[in-house]
Amino acid sequence: MALRTFVTTLLGAILLAGCSGANEDTELQEVNLYSARHYDSDLPLYERFTELTGIKINRIEGNADQLIARMKSEGTNSPADVLIAADAGALWRAQEAGLFQPVQSETLTSRIPANLREPDGNWYGFMRRARIVAYDAAKVKPEEIDDYAKLAEPRFRGKLCVRSSDSVYNLSLVGALIEAWGEKRAEQWVSGIVANMARPPEGGDRDQIRAVGAGVCEVALTNSYYYIRMASSDDEADRKLTQRVKLGFPSLDGKGAHVNISGGGVAVNAPNKANAVRLLEFFASAEAQSHIAAENNEFPASPDVTAPSPVDSYSNFTANPMGVAAFAARQPEAQSLMSAAGWR
């Protein structure tokens, strides 16, 4: 192919691409969503929002930190209206980078409990995910895992499975322990966990649950929804496995299980701020929370939203009331502490 043909084809393609973007109706009500949640089950929810409000959602999905970096580069011209993430730490980093604006909304403050949102209204949590324990019911008694501290004890030497230290869920858990216990005691706990590992960290949460089923370990740290998803799976082997491997909710200082959030806030330069707030309020609605709970098996954030099946059989646990903003800020500390202890 000649050089000239290359150039013409290319220019044509770019022009075409440019035009199809430019032709869009600018009068249309829209809201631009940067989402670090990448679940298919969120798509019908977005459609529902458009149906209710007439506001179209444009979305870019990506890793939270890349979205944050993109928003920083875009600067004041950023088209982003709302940023959502599946971990409080990511929301905190976005806030630190100055990417959120505080939002005061009666609906949001009344629907979302105070400990599940940022105190100044920079971001709000809509769904809860507990970081808890899957255990081999034949070998472990429930009272042996009713406290996070017990997981680090010699009882579980070589019998614990957990994923690597850079998993945000592990970082948030250790952040919460630092917040509750102080650095020194958290460090001892982390060393105990490293000593208890049945194998070097590998795979995701679902792999840890399966490893308990395969007899590689007796207990595993996991997020609640991975287990619930397996227990209600179409896959018979997964369902069978959850008959032997049970879900336990350890407590932190007797105050309940560590809970992380999925949530979001309004971008500091949001061009469609009013629509952005409406989107957040929609996420906080009972309808949206029930939908996500049913589809992605997270727990609703609002106490008045009854969890649908299959989440309902697990939702009756005590959640630690620690403010999510408190442990979110401690992720870097947690990473340093875990790396130093040899948690890969």
Added chain:
Amino acid sequence: MAIKATFASQRRISVPAALAAIAGLVALLPLIGVVAAALFGETADIAARDVFRYAATSAWLALFVGLATAVLGTLAAWFIVMHRFPGRDLFAWALALPLAVPAFALAYGYADLFDVAGPLRMSMRGNLGFDLPFGMRGFGGAVFVLSCAFYPYVYLAMRAAFLNQSVNVAEAARTLGCDGWHSLYRVALPMARPALAAGVALAVMETLADYGAVQFLSVQTLTTGIVRSWSVYGSTVSAARLALPLLATAALLLWIERRGRQGRTHESGNARWRPLDVKQLSGSQGWLAAAFCLALVSAGLLLPVGWLLWNALETNPDWPRLLRAGGHSLMLGLMGALVTVMLATMLALGTRRLPMAARLASLGYATPGAVMAIGLLAPAGILWNLMPDSGYGIAIALLVYAYAARLMAAALEPIDAGLTRVTPSMIYAARSLGRSETSSAFAVELPVARGAMLTASLIVFIDVLKELPATLILRPFNFDTLAVLANNYALDERLEQAGTPSILIVLLSLPAVIWLTRKIAFSRPGA
């Protein structure tokens, strides 16, 4: 008169050189962004001990994958070109197929298939009473998976090199009593060294830059450190800094490769292009060769992709969404291939006097995607701020630019190799017939390199389909590609659903791979 003209043209800046300078700058801009990002700002608190461990793992991984791909790719090419055995014509193109499988998809497939709690090993333990002594998650697994993914680079390069060797040399070697294996490592291999170096360089650079596969296989390399410093500590500065050793290593590799080539051009102006002497492998030897090829194809494609496919059968894919994403992948692949090859050709044509400087433009290939994204965000930020509300068109243009900067090496290597077939005597002939430097570049060099340009576009096309980090960070609203969907599902630990988009990537790449291998088969002069 002619001599005078040559001197005069050396003083002026010629058109090809100017074009090359532009292309080089375009490719280098994000890398300059990376270096700049590494110099200023707050760093993360990653322990030196960890960085050392990551770097050592990266180095060992690159070494083992480099060795394995060199041996596997060369052997496969040697069997295919120089021998006749059962299934040879099929294997000739099937051996390149793993090129169509993203390394991260291979890792998904293998990690799941050989997981300690997976169905395979569970049933082995249950029914046979023993377990495999290994899994895929770990260093050995990573070497295996990445070698399976990247050996086709060496295979393709070596196959072209073996095909283009002169019969004279082989015959001369034989009269001196050098036959069979001896002729491979004493004659054919030394002559094919530039091709081997080019193939292995691509494999090693891909290995150094990989994040998706090693992350899935729980091996922590420098790219792990990069992602940690960015994601956990929020420091793009440290991320960029950790990438500097990777860039330095890649630059060193390229330099060694260039040094090795100096004074080793084999001008075959009086070569004879009779068909190569192909040796018939008999009986067990033939079947052994066939088994070797089958094992490679199985390990690189049939086994892991088959497993993904088997799992994907249970799911109910969202076909409209997958097809839209497939359309996007196809569009980006075509545009990326066009632009990258155009830039690489400009660079290769214009810089034959400064080969090392030109090669710096290849470094994007060894740069981890996350770091490239940091480098790209700087120029992208300028565009975004100059043209607010630019939307879709600008986003696509930025993406295509990102591919060009990142995949320049994949296009530059084959085009450069193609241009080496332009012998100095051809240029002298054109110049003595009154052509200027520019005009001889277009009239002689470009047509000779046309085949290489097609090869380069196919490789870039396949690479774009597999590309993830730049696509994730720069794409416009409501725009998925197949690689993005596969990644989303895998992140969410929904491996079954990650299978369908992965397999669609393979299917989209398939025609390109087949075309590529057929083209190489006919590349021998006079064939």
